[in-house]
Amino acid sequence: MLLNTYEPWKFAFSKAVDFDNIEKDSYGIIGVPFDSTTSYHSGSRLGPIVVREASYGFENYNINFKTSLDTTFYDFGDVNVVLGNCEATCKIVEDTVNELLDLEVKPITIGGEHSASIGVIKALSDKYDNLTVVHLDAHRDLAFDFIGEKYSHATVMRRAHEFGANLVQIGIRSSSAEEEEFVKSTYNIQTFKNKDVHKHMDAVEYYLTNIDAPIYLSIDMDVFDPAIAPAVGNPTPGGLFTSEVEDVIKALSYKNVVGIDVVETATDRLGENTAVCAAKAIYDFLSLV
Numbered sequence: 001m002l003l004n005t006y007e008p009w010k011f012a013f014s015k016a017v018d019f020d021n022i023e024k025d026s027y028g029i030i031g032v033p034f035d036s037t038t039s040y041h042s043g044s045r046l047g048p049i050v051v052r053e054a055s056y057g058f059e060n061y062n063i064n065f066k067t068s069l070d071t072t073f074y075d076f077g078d079v080n081v082v083l084g085n086c087e088a089t090c091k092i093v094e095d096t097v098n099e100l101l102d103l104e105v106k107p108i109t110i111g112g113e114h115s116a117s118i119g120v121i122k123a124l125s126d127k128y129d130n131l132t133v134v135h136l137d138a139h140r141d142l143a144f145d146f147i148g149e150k151y152s153h154a155t156v157m158r159r160a161h162e163f164g165a166n167l168v169q170i171g172i173r174s175s176s177a178e179e180e181e182f183v184k185s186t187y188n189i190q191t192f193k194n195k196d197v198h199k200h201m202d203a204v205e206y207y208l209t210n211i212d213a214p215i216y217l218s219i220d221m222d223v224f225d226p227a228i229a230p231a232v233g234n235p236t237p238g239g240l241f242t243s244e245v246e247d248v249i250k251a252l253s254y255k256n257v258v259g260i261d262v263v264e265t266a267t268d269r270l271g272e273n274t275a276v277c278a279a280k281a282i283y284d285f286l287s288l289v
């Protein structure tokens with residue numbers, strides 16, 4: 001082959017996009033290069049670039065799961081975000097995801113800050129009754145508003161809950177008193193804290209396997225321990241190991257997963273740990289479905 005086909009701005013193994021012949025029931029990657037409400041470590045607007053580039057480190061055969069990545073998926077590029085305007089960006093993401101759903105393509109979103117998920121979850125909760133969001137994160141992201149803003153990386157799951165989604169929060173190890181009160185006042189938020197995962201992974205898998213609803217998987221990269229994935233908006237010690245996140249993805253691969261996102265990778269360095277782990281989560285999911 002004389003032509004160089006390495007295309008680092010598209011996720012590795014993705015199929016060339018031909019809008020007249022998009023395969024139904026496939027997956028579609030979109031990037032959301034946005035980080036305007038970040039409160040601590042900024043830089044996740046570069047997540048889509050570094051995560052795609054990191055995807056070229058993996059083999060087509062996935063030895064952990066004894067399977068090859070043969071699922072049809074596309075990389076549609078990045079949405080046009082409105083830097084400085086989270087609400088407008090969420091609306092653009094929602095409209096873009098609705099276009100994917102019209103094509104019968106399930107969204108895989110690469111952030112960007114976690115607010116990238118708001119528009120995706122809005123579109124999916126409009127389409128599916130009883131959507132359940134499986135949310136891997138160090139934080140609950142259940143604040144009603146954050147510094148006066150309703151559309152923020154810290155309010156994502158509160159908006160999702162308002163849209164009618166059930167929540168399963170996994171890896172939690174940081175929260176406010178108000179968020180804990182809110183969780184107690186509702187019936188449809190299930191919590192597995194970081195130590196629940198470390199000590200009782202079988203209980204987590206059992207719970208996930210018994211969900212009888214369309215599932216959306218949202219992975220904030222800060223769910224990993226900072227020793228594994230340090231370049232995130234809010235690093236928090238005591239996080240999950242790579243193998244634990246693999247187990248969650250494996251358990252969900254038997255279910256009706258209607259979309260996923262991997263957000264909060266905040267680095268400008270190619271080959272950085274966090275970007276590699278984020279790309280691996282997407283690669284593992286696509287290998288299993």
Ligand SMILES: [Mn+2]
Nearest residue numbers: 138139220222
């Ligand atoms: Mn978080």
